[in-house]
Amino acid sequence: MTILSQLNSPAMYLICGGVIAVVALICVVFMIRAYRAGLAIGMDATKMRRVIISSTTFTILPAVGILLGVIALSGALGTPLPWLRLSVIGALHYETQVAQGAAESVGLSGLNATEMTATAFSTITLVMSACIMGGILMSIFFTKRYTKRLGSSDSKSGGVAGGFGDKAMTAMFIGLVSAYVGNYVGQLVSGEGLFTFAGSWTPIAVMAVAAIAMAVFLYLAEKKQAAWVENFSIAGSMLCGMIAAVLIG
Template sequence: MSILENLNTPLMFIIAAVPIIFIALTCLFFLVKSYRAGLAMGMDKKKLKTAITSSATFTVLPSVSILLGVITLSGTLGIPLPWLRLSVIGALHYEGNVADIAARASGLPGGLGSGVLTAQTFVTIGMVMTAGILIGAILCIFVLKSYLAKVNKTGGKAKDEKASGKKPFGDVVFSAMFIGLVSAYIGSYLGTGTSQGNWTPLIVAGVSAAAMGIFEYFSRVKNVKWLDNFSMACSMLVGMAVAVVINM
């Protein structure tokens, strides 16, 4: 049996499925709990349902892209480990990079896929991939409660601001952080265009933005509210379709 065949046995799938099922049940538990809490706090049922449907439609396309990450890694690490990593704690931009670092540290100087993978190298890579991304979860256990309590101390201030008609500063920070996040990505697409001659990411981002503008126009100006749930996914689809067309 080759190493890849060993990594793709039913038992390996079962081992990977245990944490995935546990986390899926956790999500279900929090979904029900927060929905009930929303109702108990007097929130509109319609809005709670909108939060769920819009998040579901929003997630489908990025998930397909994450599935491609699983497929990409499955050629070198088998299917169960990448499936586990990208279903739960992992991140698309993180896995390949870290697997490569771990492979080099484990004695594959050319990185992941450059030589024959041994069972021990595989386990070492799996451990590095897991331990390397745990900081957020660890901070949640030890720091989250006190940190949020500290941050929310300004909550009263925010209510005063709202009452005075001023936009709460929390909202301003949230939007600003997102503007920073998106600016970095857009800048990197421009850099990709000028340095590598690959303008596709920038064009795709531009087309998606334009599509989003059209959806927002109908949603906000023409009051076609149901579009809100699909505007993000549809804008992305338009951008992705353009990527196919310009690469034909």
């Protein structure tokens, strides 16, 4: 039995599927509780259903992208582990880099199935799990105090700072997007050497097309009173951007 067939064995699917099922159950519990709590405080059920529909459409395309990450990693790690890692806790950009680094640290020349052993595999898996535990551990020990503190500072801050919370959140998100846009611009201009303009312009073109598509969706939603369009605006804009990427090639 080759290592890859061992990694793709029913027992491995059972372990990974079991963990994923537990996480799915946790999501269902949180979802039902939130929905009921929303009704209890008088929130509009239609509004909550809109959030569910919009979040569903929003997620499908990125999830297909993540599925490609599962396929990419399955050649070296089998299918069950990447399936587990990318269904829960993991992140597309994180898994490949950590798996690669961990493989080198355990003595493999890189992440490949030909050199993989059972010990190397379980060690790589443990490294991948341990390195991303920060968020979960911080949540266990600090979220209650942290969110309480955020809540109390919000309620204490009257006057100038009062009502600034929303603007701060939007500003933080603008910072997040700015960092990524800056990265794409930097890669185009200096990615292949300072000011050579030899880097890839595809990400910037994709961003531009997605932004134009979003402008059209928002125009339809706001000016033509087609509010339902907003549910699909992100997914639709992304699809336009991704089609542009295929056309650019």
